[in-house]
Amino acid sequence: MGAVSLFIPCTVDFMMPEVGEAVVRLLRRLGVEPVYHEEQTCCGQPAMNAGYPAEARKAAKHFIETFGDDEVVVSPSGSCTAMVKYHYPELLRDEPSWHGRAEELSNRIYELSQYLVDVLGVEDVGASFDGTVTYHESCHILRRLGVSRQPKVLIKKVKGTTFIPMDQADACCGFGGEFSFRYAFISEEMVREKVDHYLKSGADLLIISEPGCLLNISGYLSRNNPDKKALHLAEFLAGVQEGGVK
Numbered sequence: 001m002g003a004v005s006l007f008i009p010c011t012v013d014f015m016m017p018e019v020g021e022a023v024v025r026l027l028r029r030l031g032v033e034p035v036y037h038e039e040q041t042c043c044g045q046p047a048m049n050a051g052y053p054a055e056a057r058k059a060a061k062h063f064i065e066t067f068g069d070d071e072v073v074v075s076p077s078g079s080c081t082a083m084v085k086y087h088y089p090e091l092l093r094d095e096p097s098w099h100g101r102a103e104e105l106s107n108r109i110y111e112l113s114q115y116l117v118d119v120l121g122v123e124d125v126g127a128s129f130d131g132t133v134t135y136h137e138s139c140h141i142l143r144r145l146g147v148s149r150q151p152k153v154l155i156k157k158v159k160g161t162t163f164i165p166m167d168q169a170d171a172c173c174g175f176g177g178e179f180s181f182r183y184a185f186i187s188e189e190m191v192r193e194k195v196d197h198y199l200k201s202g203a204d205l206l207i208i209s210e211p212g213c214l215l216n217i218s219g220y221l222s223r224n225n226p227d228k229k230a231l232h233l234a235e236f237l238a239g240v241q242e243g244g245v246k
Contacts, residue, residue: 003032003033003034003035004027004032004033004034004035004070004071004072004073004074004115005034005035005036005037005067005070005072005073005074006020006023006024006027006034006035006036006073006074006075007040007043007067007073007074007075007077007080007084007109008020008023008036008040008075008076009042009043009075009076009077009079009080009211010042010046011077011211011212011215012076012077012211015211015215016211016214016215016232018235019076019211019214019232019234019235020076022232022234022235022237022238022239023074023076023112023234023238025238025239026125026234026237026238027074029125029126029238030116030120030122030125032120034074035070037066037067039066040063040066040067041059041062041063042059043059043060043063043080043083043084044056044057044058044059044060044063044083044091045079045080045083045087046178047059048083048087048091049178050178053091056087056091057091057092060084060087060088060091060092060098060102061092061098063084063088064088064098064101064102064105067105067109068101068104068105070108071108072108072109072110072115072119073105073108073109073110074109074110074111074112074115075109075110075111075112076111076112076209076211076232076233076234077111077210077211077212078111078138078140078141078142078144078145078147078209078210079138079139079140079141079144079210079212081109081110081111081114081140081145082140082144082145084105084106084109085106085109085145086106086144088102088105088106089102089103089106111141111145111147111209112209112233112234113147113150113151113154113209113233114145114147114150116150116154117149117150117153117154118150123153123154123157124157125154125157125158125237125238127158127159127236127237127238128158128159128160128161129158129159129160129161129205129236130160130161131160131161131162131204131205132161132162132163132164132202132203132204132205133155133158133161133162133163133164133203133204133205133206133207133236134163134164134165134166134169134198134201134203134205134206134207135151135152135155135163135166135169135206135207135208136166136169136173136194136198136206136207136208136213136217136230137169137170138173138208138209138210138212138213139172139176139210140210141209141210142170147209151207151209151233154233154237155207155233155236158236158237164201164202164203165201166197166198166201166203166206167197167200167201168193168194168197169197171190171193171194171197172190173190173191173194173213173216173217174186174187174188174189174190174191174194174216175187175191175212175213175215175216176212187216188220191216191217191220192220192224194217195217195220195221195224195225195228198217198228198230199225199228205229205230205231205236206228206229206230206231207230207231207232207233207236208230208231208232208233209232209233211232214230214231214232217230218230
């Protein structure tokens with residue numbers, strides 16, 4: 001199927017490299033060879049959200065220089081994908097040459113499940129898991145990218161898996177980047193409610209497609225419900241075939 005460029009978000013790079021490794025295993029299983037540009041850096045989303053547009057534009061230009069000639073870019077993060085797809089053209093609208101390059105790139109970047117289902121046309125990745133699973137609808141993936149069906153299709157096609165809908169699956173988990181430490185008490189209540197819905201679903205496992213949400217929810221689970229687990233979609237699809245979910 002050829003090669004794709006892999007954009008690994010900061011959260012994955014520094015805190016959960018196993019997610020990036022799972023993406024590579026999964027793509028290779030499907031006959032796609034991922035290319036990793038070592039010069040890649042942050043997409044600039046934290047700077048933009050914190051009110052530093054000049055720094056965000058600098059990051060955007062570096063990203064475009066790094067990935068601008070690639071046919072397809074895939075990322076296991078909907079928020080980073082949305083940053084490149086929608087915010088780069090806005091940030092660079094007053095610089096015509098950069099704006100044009102940003103617009104072109106915006107049509108060639110995909111969130112992982114979006115790429116697998118909508119571009120490759122793959123729904124069954126050959127995985128298996130004997131248990132029940134539910135899914136958290138991350139804000140950027142759902143509301144900015146409009147991606148909801150794709151991850152659930154992939155989950156439901158995993159052999160042996162029973163999918164259980166979760167109440168208020170589309171409610172924010174309370175991460176929101178710097179929101180989680182600027183408004184820590186609010187964030188804590190939001191993630192508590194999210195985990196409560198997970199527990200009430202009765203599912204064995206919670207699947208998440210967004211690294212930030214995974215970091216937030218997994219942290220709460222480790223502190224309060226260590227017997228329950230959350231996994232990134234890539235880990236679930238890549239890992240369950242190769243020794244089971246750990």
